[in-house]
Amino acid sequence: MPYAADAATQYQDARHDPLRVLVVGAGVAGVTTARLLRRNGLHPVLIERAxxxxAEGYMLALMPMVGPVFDELGLWPEYRERAVAFGRYRLCAHHGRPVRTDSMGELLADYGDYRGIGRGELLDVLSGADCPVSFGTTLAALTETAGAAMVQLACGDHTGEYEFDLVVVSDGIGSGTRRLLDVGPIGRLDTGWGGWVAWAPPDDEQDLGEELWGAGFFLGSYPVRDRIGVFLGGPDAATADGPERLVAAIDRQLRTRTGRTSRALRAVLDTDRPYYWPLRDVRTARWVTGHAVLVGDAAAGFLPTAGIGAGMAMESAWVLSRLLVHADRANLATLLDAYEKLQRPRVEAAQDNSRTLARMMFRDGRAFAVCRDVAARLLSVRSVLKPIRRLLDARPDPDAAARRALSRSD
Structure with missing residues (x-):
């Protein structure tokens, strides 16, 4: 579990490192990066504005690309204890009747574990016993010189100035740090939809994820330990007045419903002020500046449609940390360039897949929903997962990438 430590205290250890690293944002990408760097002998300063x-947030499904992170940190037992195996996927037609149930375990068994976990529980697992964080702290100013990044950190009324060799920007899709950097234009996709996250009690199908692709709504329920994560979404106009109105409209549409569907809708109504998730993404033109690098949602913020955003953030953190094993102040720029060339095409391919699924899932109109139901009966989950399986078939080798990059620069 992360523990509080002010930035000045953290910096006392970091300032003697061969690479002085600041990590901005203690979410999934930031904590993963900080913990991997610590394992490799550095003392990154980790700050978090919240x-x-x-950190409660929402539920996550972690694809097998997260395996190298748990391998390096030795966290497989803790992860498997806190997460549940995501074995089956059930899709329901727009009127509520199940269309098909597929074995996710069989489809991904060759690649590793596919599990569901709450965001807060994942952060507890990743942080372990050695994860100091300066909470309530922001990066107020950043100036890059030829030799370093000069930063100003603010915590309440107190500010401090520090010098770092590298700033890892991992403060999420709405990154404030990104605005301080010359990363080029920010591409944004707004689906015009959003929805609420809620938690339902566990049931007797804790290996099952269920989705109902409705006409003008989407309902998903996903198992985590001791509960079911629920997402109910719809067009912005339909969600503007709160979940009661949308649930009433769904009740009028459904001709049948599974027990999971009923419990998921009830959970949304019973939750006091459920977390609202606007369904938008971002994509930056560049990931690297002189002494700063973007990781996770700050680089490419995902729609939740493919359930792969957190996994790609963790993979990116691992790739960066492995490249930095080979880094010093003289070759840092070369290795940061190698990171972007290696990881950005993979992340953007996964993001494109999420966008494609969004165009299928977040649609209004009964005629389209009927056609989509027919296609769902014919289209296998294996084919839908093909882009993700391609990523898993061609996993990155950051150590080889580092050797290639450094040999070319000699």
């Missing part, structure tokens, strides 16, 4: 204890 207060301690604000």
């Amino acid at each position: 207060a301690a204890g604000a």
Whole structure:
């Protein structure tokens, strides 16, 4: 579990490192990066703008590309204890009747574990016993010189100035740090939809994820330990007045419903002020500046449609940390360039897949929903997962990439 430590205290250890690293954002990407760098002998300063204890959030499905992170940190037992195996996927037609149930375990068994976990529980697992964080702290100013990044950190009324060799920007899809850097234009996709996250009690199908692709709504329920994560979404106009109106409209549409569907809708109504998730993404033109690098949602923020965003963020953190094993202050720019060339095409391919699924899932109109139901009966989950399986078939080798990059620069 992360523990509080002010930036000045963290910097006392970091300032003697061969690479002085600041990690901005203690979400999935930031904590993963910080922990991997610590394992490799560095003492990154990790800051987070939110207060301690604000990490509950939502449910995550982690694809097998996260395996190298748990391998390096030795966290497989803790992860498997806190997560549940995502074995089956059930798709329901727009009127509520199940269309098909597929074995996700069989489809991904060759690649590793596919599990569901709450965001807060994942952060607890990743942080382990050695993860100091300066909570309530922001990066107020950043100036890059030829030799370093000069930063100003603010915590309440107190500010401090520090010098770092590298700033890892991992403060999420709405990154404030990104605005301080010359990363070029920010591409944005707004689906015009959003929805609420809620939690339902566990049931007797804790290996099952279920989705209902409705006409003007989407309902998904996904198992994590001891509960079911629920997402109910719809067009912005339909969600503007709160979940009661949308649930009433769904009740009028459904001719049948599974027990999971009923419990998921009830969970949304019973949750006091459920977390609202606008369904938008971002994509930056560049990931690297002189002494800064973007990781996770700050580089490419995902729609949740393919359930792969957190996995790609963790993979990116691992790739970066492995490249930095080979880094010093003289060759840092070469290895950061290698990171972007290696990882950005993979992340953007996964993001494109999420966007494609969004065009199928987030649609209004009964005629389209009927056609989509027919296609769902014919189209296998194996074919839908093909882009993700391609990523898993061609996993990155950051150590080889580092050797190639450094040999070319000699």
